[in-house]
Ligand SMILES: [Zn+2]
């Protein structure tokens with residue numbers, strides 16, 4: 001099946017480099033999704049950007065004594081380097097700070113909201129630390145979430161993914177001095193989600209998403225949507241006009257960031273096909289990859305921003321992930337409980353990291369990355385089995401006559417069906433795809449050890465591993481005969497991939 005897809009990855013905060021938890025979240029999935037759809041003949045653009053207006057960046061700048069702009073530039077470069085090292089290929093990466101396209105896109109969505117009374121000024125109570133003289137909208141405050149009771153900042157709860165109501169939170173304290181916060185009346189802008197709740201619900205019923213997100217969404221609608229504060233006077237964000245009441249915070253701006261990345265890509269591209277124009281085409285799917293904790297903005301606010309705008313005709317698809325643990329404990333960069341992507345890729349190899357992370361990716365629930373298990377698995381698969389496979393096919397079988405139709409065993413046919421199911425654009429699973437590859441390796445190992453030549457399974461592994469392990473797949477495919485590759489690609493409905501793609 002072909003089609004056209006705009007694929008997005010939630011923008012990372014440029015306050016540090018990427019660790020394995022990031023990769024196991026939206027990053028690798030979005031890359032494997034994009035490679036898979038392209039292999040099936042679709043047109044795709046994968047975009048993301050550096051979240052330069054994040055409240056946590058401001059905090060990091062205060063704590064480190066390095067200014068926000070420098071921090072963002074340095075870390076955005078590190079993040080891009082880590083992505084390159086992991087073969088995560090993003091078609092366009094935008095740096096949002098003082099970016100013309102970014103500001104235009106935010107302003108367009110904001111003004112559309114103002115014109116249609118979807119955005120309006122209200123007075124609300126905002127937490128403030130009198131000791132530090134700082135506002136507690138997000139990074140500078142922490143307390144008990146009023147929805148689930150877990151420790152959260154007042155912006156988006158990592159546990160229940162709801163936007164807490166700060167005056168309702170318990171024991172809210174300043175993250176710099178740990179003192180209790182006071183509340184001050186502030187005039188700020190709100191997105192009136194209840195105004196479009198029914199239309200939004202109808203719209204989202206048609207949008208493919210995983211069970212965990214569907215359950216969360218139904219629950220959010222059952223409880224009833226509330227107005228969402230979208231500006232943060234005196235804190236982080238993009239100030240659209242002279243008045244601080246219009247300092248738009250970063251969670252409102254995510255979709256604008258994706259639009260802006262497409263616009264910048266279109267402007268820089270020599271190709272006559274315009275990536276940005278796809279937003280106005282009803283056959284386009286915008287496929288968001290995000291952590292569950294970003295659901296409120298991506299699944300409620302962003303569709304609401306464009307719901308009443310007749311120009312935007314794209315369809316939504318959402319792929320959420322839960323959190324990955326490291327040796328049973330949450331990743332924590334402050335406690336140095338993390339593995340940096342660049343270190344692991346350098347010590348192991350990029351394909352082994354991509355394959356293993358695909359196997360343990362937390363698609364529906366939290367999963368664990370065990371360092372010891374990874375190295376033991378890698379020793380077996382990459383140290384022993386794959387060299388055996390490479391030597392088994394190192395002499396191209398030029399005499400091999402490809403029958404029409406190809407003769408495949410029931411088990412082989414079933415594995416192809418499983419791979420195709422995982423590769424669907426509306427029910428995609430990087431984990432299922434990786435599981436099929438492991439099953440193929442298990443069959444190959446048994447047959448090789450029995451002195452047989454599991455040629456079909458090796459060819460299937462070489463072709464179907466392309467999105468998960470592009471380098472290994474390319475190396476294996478070069479050993480295959482042309483007729484063989486052509487016959488199997490035709491059977492699988494895949495197109496040939498050349499090395500430089
Ligand atoms: Zn919560």
Ligand SMILES: [Zn+2]
Pocket residue numbers: 129130131132133174175176177178179
């Ligand atoms: Zn304080």
